[in-house]
Every structure is written in structure tokens, then in C-alpha cells.
Amino acid sequence: MTPKLLLGLILLTGFSIPLFARSSYTGYSHAPGRQTCAVSCHGNSSGTVTLDGFPLTYTPGQSYTITLGHSAGNSIRNFNGSCRVGTGTTNAGQITAGTATATYSVSGETNGVHLSSNSQNTASFSWTAPAAGTGTVRLYVAAYQGSNTNGQTTALTLIADEEVAALPELVLLDWQFSGDDDGDGIAEPGETLVLTASLENVGAGSASSVELAVSTDFEWITVLNGISTFPDLLPGQSASADFPFQLQISPDCPAISTADLALQITSAEFQGSDQILLDIGQRLPFWAADGEGDVVDWQMPTVGDWLNDWHLSTEDSMSPTHAWKCGDSDIGEYAAHADARLITPPILLQNWTRLSFMHRMDAEISGASPDSAYDGGVVEISLDDGASWIQLEPIEGYNKVFRWLTGGGNPATHPFTGGTPCYSGLFDWQPASFDLGDYTDQVVRFAFHFGSDDGTQLEGWYVDDLQLSGFDDGVAVSHRIEDPAEFTLLEAWPNPFNPTTSIGFHTLEAGPVRLSVYNMAGQLVRSLLDGPCEAGFQQSQFDGTGLASGVYLLRLETRSSLQTRRILLMK
Incomplete structure (x- = not known):
């Protein structure tokens, strides 16, 4: 959870008077935008000092531009700006108008500046929000009267008081549907579904006026009731919706499809979003492979001088003892200069087939650009018995892309085109799934294609528990x-x-x-x-x-x- 902080304004005249009443909501400010200081701040009765740039909420460590001015366009003279823990009015530092460098005279200060000019109508400085957990931090902006630039001649100082606020964070805990017309637990075309959901407050503050709204762009679903309220949630509490949601699936909806339901989660103190993927129809498994039985017609071809070390391994698996591994047959590392495909037997796909499997990987990525990979793998499909291959896109997406160049600027030596999305890096066993609706009734092969460059090698890629499920629309x-x-x-x-x-x-x-x-x-x-x-x-x-x-x-x-x-x- 990203901490949010709130801003308020008070005038110091020996005691504090709130300029704006505090809302009961934490994490929000009633002092964003333009604020004004009393005329006596600067000793000129023809206008007021203005202060612009305070955000509604701020992110710790982020910089914001604060602008000082005069409503009548008069000279500002001098202003102080400092950010410090606790109390005090000592100038933090000094900056001359028009320059970008501040020097600081107070130990530990990094945000405060002293703007100095005899003929300046406006001046700006950068205020960096304090780190999360700092506690009470104040920004002082003090005006000096007349032409006297050596001392403060007014007792008034404008203060913005930042407080670390405890905010809620609401997440979708669970959802389920019921009310399907035939009671088979499957969402089907023509049915009206009753959807229930529960939320949990995983944040540090309480949530009030909690609502969940459901919407969708899926053309075959009409949302009949898309908004529900929830009880107030203390930190760590969860609750179900006060009222269920209702969805109508069109009778013309494809027999097998997936609807993306968008969720907007709000409270008086929080705004967030999530999604639900609602499967319509039921895919049934029609092919599976876990490496435990016959592996006839699985292929691991070599290409030129590239290496291929795919094999059945007992090093690690999801079920029971074997998994396919691209890597060393013992506890070593995968081969350098690898262009390795593990190819399945030919398979006839059903309607709306989905490929799913479990996998884990340890492959080399770039230290300087961790979103890019030197080694990694992709999943491919062939419609011509392996003569050519088409890369498939996982529903969850790949997590890296292959690099074009090495760290030294030379072309990368892996077998993939730079910029190709791929699996790479270090991750534990996790599911992957691919929709294959474009290949209905075709005989295909799949390939798990791993490639490595000539540099660092790691453990490799494990694949287990492959399954194809689809919709057999009868005989x-x-x-x-x-x-x-x-x-x-x-x-x-x-x-x-x-x-x-x-x-x-x-x-x-x-x-x-x-x-x-x-x-x-x-x-x-x-x-x-x-x-x-x-x-x-x-x-x-x-x-x-x-x-x-x-x-x-x-x-x-x-x-x-x-x-x-x-x-x-x-x-």
C-alpha cells in the first residue's frame, strides 16, 4: 500500500486557528490549489500573498512545485520555505530567484529554501514530500515586510501541516455465481446469473461508504444490477455485498467464451479496480500429459550447431515424479548457445480449446534492464507438422522480452529476434494458459521453445501437467x-x-x-x-x-x- 498524506493550513499568532475544518476522512487535504495569507503577512494593504501548488494528496519522496505570488502583482520581497520534522521557524536555506541551486544552513534540511529578491512578483521552489513514516512534518512559508530584507517584521507564518495518514486498501476477496437456470453450476447462453462478491480491507485505515460496481464491454452480457454496497470495514475485516449482482447472458452468446467483468471498488477514502474473468460454457479435458507414462512421438530436434537439452527429469515436478526440463540432466546449468524445442505429438483440437500447464524457470535476464532477457522461452503452435511455427500469446502475458544487444553493444547471441516477448528470469511453479479458438478442428503440434546466448547459464525451464480442454459440441x-x-x-x-x-x-x-x-x-x-x-x-x-x-x-x-x-x- 502506498502511504498517502494530508495537507492542512494554520496561521501562527501565538496559537493555532484552523483555516479549514478537518474532514473525518483521512488522506485528503482541504488545502490543495491556491491558498492565501492575510494582508499583514507582508505589510502591504493592497492585496494578499498567494501560495499555489499543494497537492490534494502526495506520494512520499515525490517533488512538487510551490509558487508564491502577490494578488495585486506587488513585489514579494522575501519568503522562506522549509520542511522539517517537529517545530521551529529557522530558515533552512537560501536560493536567489532565477537560479536552480539552494544552499542549506540547517543541518538535515533538504526541502526548504529562502527566496530573495527586491523586485520579484512571483517565485517558485521545489518541495519534496517527506518519506513515509516520517511523522508530522511542516512546510514554513514566511513573508517579510517592506524593504527590510534582514528580518521578519510580521508574526504570521503560513504553515502546511503534513500528517502520515492511515488509509484503507480494499481488494476482491472472493466471488461466485449462482442462479443459473439449470442449476449445473455452469454459466451458459440464455441464463440469468446472480453474482455475489466479498471484499477485504488489507490497509491500515477504516473504510466507510463502501461500494462495488460491476460493468462489462462483453456484447453478449447485460448487467441488470451492477452496484452494491458493503458494511464499513475496519483494517483486516472482510464482508459480502449487501445486495447481489445480476447478469443476463444473451441466448446468442457463443457457446464457449470468456467475459471480462470490470470492478470499481470505492469508499469515502479509497478508489481501486479489479476484474473477473467469467467463463461461459464448460471446457472439458480431452488431452493431457504429465511425463509419467508413454512419451511416444515427443520430439527434441537439433538445429545446426545449436544445442537442445530438453529431457524428462526427476529434479523437480508438479506431479508425481517427472517433468520436462530444458537444462542439465543433473543439478548443473542449461547449455549455452541453445535453440531447443520440445515438440508434442499431433493433436486434433476441439472448439474453443485452451492449453494449460504448470512451469517454473531460472534463466538469465539483464542486470541493467531487468525487463529484458538474454535467455528464455516461448510457446509455439504448428499447423504443418512442425515445418513452421507461430508464437502463442499466454492469457497472463509473457514477463520479459528478448534483448537486441549485449551489454557491450554487440548483437545478442540467442536465437530469437530482439523484442520478442518471452518467459525469463526466476519464478517458481505457476500456471500458464493459452486460448486456441482460432485453431478449432485443426491437427496441431505445440513446441516449448527455449533459447540461450553464449554467456551466463542458469538452471533452466521445467514444464509439467499439460492439458488441453475444449468444447465438444456434440457428435x-x-x-x-x-x-x-x-x-x-x-x-x-x-x-x-x-x-x-x-x-x-x-x-x-x-x-x-x-x-x-x-x-x-x-x-x-x-x-x-x-x-x-x-x-x-x-x-x-x-x-x-x-x-x-x-x-x-x-x-x-x-x-x-x-x-x-x-x-x-x-x-
Whole structure:
């Protein structure tokens, strides 16, 4: 939490009189903008001294320009400005108008200045806000009367009193929706959702008049009730909204989509924002890999004289004992001059597929420019069996970019184009996810592409628990059946499977039926049934022993209909 501080003004005449009543809200000033000092401040009855530049709130350590002037344009003569802890009126230092350098006569002072001129109508100086936790700090601005530049001839001094204020900080603690029409816990097109949320005050001050507002630019959602209040929150307290929010999803909304809900969190003392990503529809896993079973058709090619040290490792993992690692096979470092891809088997994507995995990394970044990397990795997709690659953008975003040049100004020696976003630096196990809606029904390969320069090497990149989930929008049917019970190919169970799965189907009438399994190249793998079949529910077993891991197609045929489903063999 960034500390905020408040400003106030008092006149010193032997006792203090508030010029502005203090609000009950901390962290805000009633003295921003232009303030005036009484006429007697400078001994000229034709106007007032003006003081401009105090911020409403300030950030510790930030500089602000304070301007002194005279409302009638008269000469200011002399002014003092000092910032110090505690009390006192001694001049902190001196600066001549028109120069940019101040000298200080009071030990420890760095913000105060003494402006000196006999014919100056306005003067400015830079005031640096004190560090957080300093306590009570005062800025003194004193006027001198007439032509006497040697001493103060008025008892009035304008003071801005800064106080470290305890402010609240409100964060979204939890949210959930209910009220979906069919009660399946999934937000779906055509449904009206009831959204509840809770906030927590993680700041140091109390929050009053707390509100949360929900809005969205997602064209398929209408916000029916978008504002709710909350109880006042003391530091460390949390509470649920007094009233739920209501969202209407259009019946025309895509079956699988994600809506970005914008949250505005406010109180009398705080303003903040957050967001909720609301998934509409349900993605179901259809492919997964954790490095514990069969890894047939995973590839780790080498390119020219570049090195590739991807391998299955037991050094670290998310589940249970293995993870893919680009790095040393023991406890050493990854190779220098690496252009290393770990390539998955070919996979047929479903509608609105999402790729997710867990990963951690320790790779070299620039010490001088920590947002840039000498070594790192990206995720890619290929639509032509690895002949070419397209870099994918994670939902969460990459955390670095590859450097163009080395620290000495020479071209960087990693294999990537400078400016390419990437994963790099040091981070522990964390999730990553990628939306693949643009690649529906395409057979693809993914690559985890790591590159390093010829300099420093570190531990490397670990990847584990890969999963593809998507929306299987039913079965492919050659023509519409008025009664789906006439002819239905059911979902195989289990799916994914290893090595066997059970396949059920239903026919209303007896007749010839053919149930077959094909690979993604369209080749017949197994014929499970080919002959007459009784009406009603039937079941068959498929044993994938001897087959490679991957996606296969079930194909059910009768005289008049054809249906297919995908199954995934994982070893």
C-alpha cells in the first residue's frame, strides 16, 4: 500500500486557528490549489500573498512545485520555505530567484529554501514530500515586510501541516455465481446469473461508504444490477455485498467464451479496480500429459550447431515424479548457445480449446534492464507438422522480452529476434494458459521453445501437467434425426483412457451396424462391430494396446446415419 498524506493550513499568532475544518476522512487535504495569507503577512494593504501548488494528496519522496505570488502583482520581497520534522521557524536555506541551486544552513534540511529578491512578483521552489513514516512534518512559508530584507517584521507564518495518514486498501476477496437456470453450476447462453462478491480491507485505515460496481464491454452480457454496497470495514475485516449482482447472458452468446467483468471498488477514502474473468460454457479435458507414462512421438530436434537439452527429469515436478526440463540432466546449468524445442505429438483440437500447464524457470535476464532477457522461452503452435511455427500469446502475458544487444553493444547471441516477448528470469511453479479458438478442428503440434546466448547459464525451464480442454459440441451427424434416441453414439468411458475404454450406442430398430476406430490420418485402426445388431442399447470395448498415444475417431454407421466421436489414448 502506498502511504498517502494530508495537507492542512494554520496561521501562527501565538496559537493555532484552523483555516479549514478537518474532514473525518483521512488522506485528503482541504488545502490543495491556491491558498492565501492575510494582508499583514507582508505589510502591504493592497492585496494578499498567494501560495499555489499543494497537492490534494502526495506520494512520499515525490517533488512538487510551490509558487508564491502577490494578488495585486506587488513585489514579494522575501519568503522562506522549509520542511522539517517537529517545530521551529529557522530558515533552512537560501536560493536567489532565477537560479536552480539552494544552499542549506540547517543541518538535515533538504526541502526548504529562502527566496530573495527586491523586485520579484512571483517565485517558485521545489518541495519534496517527506518519506513515509516520517511523522508530522511542516512546510514554513514566511513573508517579510517592506524593504527590510534582514528580518521578519510580521508574526504570521503560513504553515502546511503534513500528517502520515492511515488509509484503507480494499481488494476482491472472493466471488461466485449462482442462479443459473439449470442449476449445473455452469454459466451458459440464455441464463440469468446472480453474482455475489466479498471484499477485504488489507490497509491500515477504516473504510466507510463502501461500494462495488460491476460493468462489462462483453456484447453478449447485460448487467441488470451492477452496484452494491458493503458494511464499513475496519483494517483486516472482510464482508459480502449487501445486495447481489445480476447478469443476463444473451441466448446468442457463443457457446464457449470468456467475459471480462470490470470492478470499481470505492469508499469515502479509497478508489481501486479489479476484474473477473467469467467463463461461459464448460471446457472439458480431452488431452493431457504429465511425463509419467508413454512419451511416444515427443520430439527434441537439433538445429545446426545449436544445442537442445530438453529431457524428462526427476529434479523437480508438479506431479508425481517427472517433468520436462530444458537444462542439465543433473543439478548443473542449461547449455549455452541453445535453440531447443520440445515438440508434442499431433493433436486434433476441439472448439474453443485452451492449453494449460504448470512451469517454473531460472534463466538469465539483464542486470541493467531487468525487463529484458538474454535467455528464455516461448510457446509455439504448428499447423504443418512442425515445418513452421507461430508464437502463442499466454492469457497472463509473457514477463520479459528478448534483448537486441549485449551489454557491450554487440548483437545478442540467442536465437530469437530482439523484442520478442518471452518467459525469463526466476519464478517458481505457476500456471500458464493459452486460448486456441482460432485453431478449432485443426491437427496441431505445440513446441516449448527455449533459447540461450553464449554467456551466463542458469538452471533452466521445467514444464509439467499439460492439458488441453475444449468444447465438444456434440457428435457429427450426417443428417438430422427427429428423435435422437433412434441413433446415438454415446461418449466413451473413460476418456482419456489407457488402454481400454467402453463405447455405448443406441438404435431404435434392428439392422446392420458398423463401429470402427480410425487414426487422425483417416486410416482404419480397428473394426469393433460390423454386422446385424438388435434394437436398443449396445456396448463394445476398445483395447488400445499396441497403439501410440493420441487422438482417435470412433465412427458409427447404419444404413441412413453416421456419427463420430473423439477418444484420447494416453499411456
